[in-house]
Amino acid sequence: MKQRFVSLLLTAALSAALLASCSGEGGGNAADKEGGEKGPTPIYIYQNTGALNAKPEGSVPAELEKMKQHYMEKLNIEPNAIIPPQGGDAAKEKLNLLLGSSDELDTFMGNWDDYAPKGAIIPLNDLLDEYGQDIKKAWPQEAWDYMTDKEGTIWGIPRGMPATHYPIWIRTDWLKKLDLKMPQTLDELEAVLKAFKEGDPDGNGKDDTIPMMTDLNGIKNAILGGYTEHGNSNWFDSSDQMLKPAELAPGFKDFVAKMADWYQKGYLYKESFAKFDALELLKTNRVGSSSMWYSRITLLFPQIKANLPEEANYEIIRGIQGPKGKPMTASPGSTTAQVITKKSKNAAAVIQFINDQYKDIPTNSLTAAFGTNWSYIGDSKYEVELTNPELTYAGEYLLSLGTATETAYAFKDPIKEMHAEYLNKELLQLDTAKMPVDATIMYDKVQLQENIPTLGDIDRLRSEELVKFVTGARPLSDFDAYIDQLYKAGLDQWIAEYTKQYNEKKQ
Amino acid sequence: MSALKPAASERAFDAVNIVLLIVLSLLFLIPFLAVIATSFISAEESMRRGAFVLIPEKLDLSAYDMLLNRGMIIYNAYKVTLFRVTAGTFLNLLLTATLAYGLARRTLPGRNVLVLIIFLTMIFHGGLIPNYMLIDKLGLKDTLWVLIFPGLISAWNLFIMRNFFLTLPEELEESAIIDGASPPLILWKIVVPLSMPAFATIGLFYAVHHWNDWFSASIYINDQSKMPIQVVMRNILLSGLLQDETQVELVRDPPPAATLKSAVIVISTLPIMFVYPFIQKYFVRGMMVGSIKG
Amino acid sequence: MTPTTHTVHTARPETAAGTGAARRRLWSAIKLHRFYYYLIIPGMLYFIIFDYIPMFGVIIAFKDISPFEGVRAIFTSEWVGFKHFVRFWNSYYFWNVMRNTLLISGYKLLFGFPASLLLALLLNEVKHTGFKRIVQTISYLPHFISTVVVAGLVMMVLSTDSGMINAIVVAFGGEPIHFLGDPKYFRSILVLSHVWQTIGWGTILYLAAMTGIDPGLYEAARIDGASRLRQAWHITLPGITPIIAILLILSIGGLLNAGFEKVLLLYSPSVYSVADIIDTYVYREGLNKLNYSFATAVGVFKNILAMILILGANYVAKKMNQTGIW
Known part of the structure; x- marks a missing residue:
């Protein structure tokens, strides 16, 4: 009997092993292909640049292989992409594990100031000089400034540069219908919102208009600048020589009061400060204006335009002024960069590979993004169209996504046109917004965390309480108590540390 | 009346x-x-x-056409999932049942210590880094086995299984011993047939876990051709969600449409839902007690 | 007097021989159970390799490292003691976050646990097997819908513009309520959607356990004229108490996990005060700061609390004459 049991166990194990070997073979082994010395140089890409957002299921395998062949023939480099998992911290977690293990990994996108102090990435000065001339040319100096530390070491390839993301968009057909003119001040805007609210511009006979859809970042970046001198920015208080958060700036309370008033009167969308689906909302033909991240309009509105009346259109309110000037605050550059790992065996090949995508902009970066599925219209090398509306290559090897390449072409496609227009004509118009006081300061994050242990708590307090004031969950008379609360949560340490670093780092 | x-x-x-x-x-x-x-x-x-x-x-049908007809992303992912569900569940059940049966012996010397050792693993975990290093050292990374071995026994299921064995009437085995049956024979001829409802339940739990799990694959597997269906599904569903705005900045296109997302949900959930009705036949009242009497 | 000395006198040699005999008896007991040890070995090996070997990683909580520094850094970096624990305890929101975590998962247990049990009892009373199977199969559908989708459904159903619930509110002459942005409703939404998602799946174990109840008991009860409710109360329920007890103990150990992903997908600053749980707190901290040691420290803290909870629950179960885990 015992024997029979043992033999049962054995058969079980055996059949499981067999099953495994059957399914294991299909995968193929990348290591097998690396054989010969003269073969193409393999590079390993962690594809977390956002290139796959348009086609998250990834390329059709045959098309991906074709692109790989393309680079192997052209550059003698064999790109390999590792696709990060989505959701929560998973992508970052996997990246960190790959970095800490014996895995091959050459390049990824991340904040260089997180990784450089720990020795996880390498300086790029020499590599860029030798192999990356086209990358260098593509980005302006102010973009490189954000990639460079005090000693002049360049740690990454930029992705963005200072830009404006929060213009206020308004339904111009509704303005015309209600015989209103384009508002020039926030007061006039308020009058327009009131008219939208009461005038039933969509003509459905119901009091259901949403004069403005927005969110927390929206009111801070699109409107706050009208009420405080520096907008959504830390500011330097000359009375005591300290750098302070926007909440302490003169005028901030007026801003809060105004937003609370707008919310209470129904000018701001009721769900603005919770999660909501902007696409579904736009579809209802009830949204009069938007002060959210620009792509909520530029990407979403063209998609649902067919649902709205033919003349429906959103345009940017230009030159609008608040009591303290321009309402919009620009986004400073960031330290987000394409970086090369310390353990990379083929750093030169990586730069060569990326440089190729920056060469002959936008031709090569377009190919990196869409494979061969695109063509120029005319010979200006600017307008492009997809030759087949369905993408088969998703962009696994695209490492040149960023302001420098994305603003160099426009899609001739009614759905994509508005977005391209914005990127090419509006994004970099910095004079339409206020630039944060400390825009060029790269704070030492380790020091911030070390010296302000409650940094995260203060962040939560700032967003949570602002929302409460605006939505009326907390009366405005409590505002001074709120400031006390901030101090109780450690604002003194916050101000001291930020001031210290600000003074050290400004030129 | x-x-x-x-x-x-x-x-x-x-x-x-x-x-x-x-x-x-x-x-x-x-x-x-x-x-x-x-x-x-x-x-x-x-x-x-x-x-x-x-x-x-x-x-x-264009959403299905797009997901199923072009290329083999989904088919391949299905194959991987199918493998881990069948091979994984089999090994899970085998190991869980043997361990649970052993630990359900009331007379087994040291069984409380062993139970405690297992219980502690429910509470204390080493965290991701040491696990990753271990998997790396064992040579499991980027193989399909990584989807099976690290989760061979769930302590939760083990305790439920053991609890089940503990409720089996002791007289049953005692009378078998008197009849001169050896422990393996008792296990094979008496306990296993009686435990079909428990095997079915725990097996279902393991199978569904294997079907739904995405985390281990997303962390331990780099090769796209070895990704199970749930990883593909999550990537589509979560694309564009929960990212900070700097990431959304230059997205080339809007996230996938509701139609595509729904099709992904259907493709990735429908098959496993048909498993349960097949298992239900093991949940017939009195099956166990009846066999005791017989 | 004499009897006592007598016993002491004779007891001595007996205990000496007793330990020897006990050892021999233990040895023969082990030998007798040989077969069961063979069965146990592979499973125990699994736990030692995949759970105990990596457990040294807990020391990260007492160091200051980032995961990308690799495994060597775990050993070579310097100790920082309880720094990360203290930081968490001293956080401005520590009590708020603890309260939210315990309340959300406490409510989930309070409502979700009996809900499954009740549904199992109801299903058990259905005589028509076809109908029973269909309802059963439908009831576990939500279990297969991933959290992302459930969160999407919740947002859709509760929307102030197109949501069904608000359509009903408006139909009865009310103002549309912004459920997800209102601290009054947020926890209830989490708990309700949790119950919806888990109630059917939770019945499986109970239904399986009910198959073990002797039909003769019901037969006898019916002859005695006991109503169906009484039968459920006096036969079915006692028949499945062992499984109820063990499930309850195991669930109590999970009280500090309040469902990270769903909260993350649904919450916003306006409901932080009732929705921010330990895991979302750590997520936000880690997002900006690659703070792995901090996250591990909070994890260890959670584990210790969970262990205390489970030990307590196990103790209570034993006191009430139920099978505990050990």
């Missing part, structure tokens, strides 16, 4: 019970039907009618 009264109240009870269960069923069913319906409408119709559609105007 007195015989009729309980019958009437019984019928009332049955009626209320059935109505209640029907209402509950609708509550569970409708969202799912909406997802299925949405997967069958065209992108244009979904744009026009919103995300919650119960009856499509026109059947449109």
Whole structure:
């Protein structure tokens, strides 16, 4: 009997092993292909640049292989992409594990100031000089400034540069219908919102208009600048020589009061400060204006335009002024960069590979993004169209996504046109917004965390309480108590540390 | 008279019970039907009618066409999932049942210590880094076995299984021992047939876990051709969600449409839902007790 | 007097021989159970390799490292003691976050646990097997819908513009309520959607356990004229108490996990005060700061609390004459 049991166990194990070997073979082994010395140089890409957002299921395998062949023939480099998992911290977690293990990994996108102090990435000065001339040319100096530390070491390839993301968009057909003119001040805007609210511009006979859809970042970046001198920015208080958060700036309370008033009167969308689906909302033909991240309009509105009346259109309110000037605050550059790992065996090949995508902009970066599925219209090398509306290559090897390449072409496609227009004509118009006081300061994050242990708590307090004031969950008379609360949560340490670093780092 | 009264109240009870269960069923069913319906409408119709559609105007298969017809991403992912569900569940059950059976011996010396050792693993975990290093050292990374070995026994299922073995009547085995049966024979001839409901339940739990799990694959596997279906599904569903704005900045295109997302949900959940009805035949009342008597 | 000395006198040699005999008896007991040890070995090996070997990683909580520094850094970096624990305890929101975590998962247990049990009892009373199977199969559908989708459904159903619930509110002459942005409703939404998602799946174990109840008991009860409710109360429920007890103990250990992903997908600053749980707190901290040691420290803290809870629950179960885990 015992024997029979043992033999049962054995058969079980055996059949499981067999099953495994059957399914294991299909995968193929990348290591097998690396054989010969003269073969193409393999590079390993962690594809977390956002290139796959348009086609998250990834390329059709045959098309991906074709692109790989393309680079192997052209550059003698064999790109390999590792696709990060989505959701929560998973992508970052996997990246960190790959970095800490014996895995091959050459390049990824991340904040260089997180990784450089720990020795996880390498300086790029020499590599860029030798192999990356086209990358260098593509980005302006102010973009490189954000990639460079005090000693002049360049740690990454930029992705963005200072830009404006929060213009206020308004339904111009509704303005015309209600015989209103384009508002020039926030007061006039308020009058327009009131008219939208009461005038039933969509003509459905119901009091259901949403004069403005927005969110927390929206009111801070699109409107706050009208009420405080520096907008959504830390500011330097000359009375005591300290750098302070926007909440302490003169005028901030007026801003809060105004937003609370707008919310209470129904000018701001009721769900603005919770999660909501902007696409579904736009579809209802009830949204009069938007002060959210620009792509909520530029990407979403063209998609649902067919649902709205033919003349429906959103345009940017230009030159609008608040009591303290321009309402919009620009986004400073960031330290987000394409970086090369310390353990990379083929750093030169990586730069060569990326440089190729920056060469002959936008031709090569377009190919990196869409494979061969695109063509120029005319010979200006600017307008492009997809030759087949369905993408088969998703962009696994695209490492040149960023302001420098994305603003160099426009899609001739009614759905994509508005977005391209914005990127090419509006994004970099910095004079339409206020630039944060400390825009060029790269704070030492380790020091911030070390010296302000409650940094995260203060962040939560700032967003949570602002929302409460605006939505009326907390009366405005409590505002001074709120400031006390901030101090109780450690604002003194916050101000001291930020001031210290600000003074050290400004030129 | 007195015989009729309980019958009437019984019928009332049955009626209320059935109505209640029907209402509950609708509550569970409708969202799912909406997802299925949405997967069958065209992108244009979904744009026009919103995300919650119960009856499509026109059947449109383009979402399925896109997911199933071009390339083999989904097929391949299915194969991987199928492998881990079958091989994984088999090994899970084998190891869980043997360990649970051993630990269910009331007379086994040291069994409390062993149970404690296992219990502690439910609470203390080393965290991701050491696990990753271990998997790396064992040579499991980027193989399909990594989807099976690190989760061979769930302590939770183990305790439930052991609890089940503990409720088996002791007299059964005692009488078998008196008849001169050896422990392996008792296990094979008496315990295993009696435990079919437990095996079915725990097996179902393991199988569903294997079907639903995405985390281990997303961390331990780099090769896209070894990704199970759930990883592919999550990547599509979560694309564009939960990212900080600097990431969304230059997205080339809007995230995938509701139709495509719904089709992904249907493809990745429907098959496993058909497993349960097959397992139900093991849940017949009295099966166990009946066999004791027989 | 004499008897006592007598016993002491004779007891001595007996205990000496007793330990020897006990050892021999233990040895023969082990030998007798040989077969069961063979069965246990592979499973125990699994736990030692895959759970105990990596457990040294807990020391990260007492160091200051980032995961990308690799495994060597775990050993070579310097100790920082309880720094990360203290930081968490001193956080401005520590009590708020603890309260939210315990309340959300406490409510989930309070409502979700009996809900499944009740549904199992109702299903058990259905005589028509076809109907029973269909309802059963439908009831576990939500279990297969991933959290992302459930969160999407919740947002859709509760929307102030197109949501069904608000349509009903408006139909009865009310103002549309912004459920997800209102601290009054947020927890209830989490708990309700949790119950919806888990109630059917939770019945499986109970229904399986009910198959073990002797039909003869029901037969006898019916002859005695006991109503169906009484039968459920006096036969079915006692028949499945062992499984109820063990499930309850195991669930109590999970009280500090309040469902990270769903909260993350649904919450916003306006409901932080009732929705921010330990896991979302750590997520936000880690997002900006690659703070792995901090996250591990909070994890260890959670584990210790969970262990205390489970030990307590197990103790209570034993006191009440139920089978505990050990």
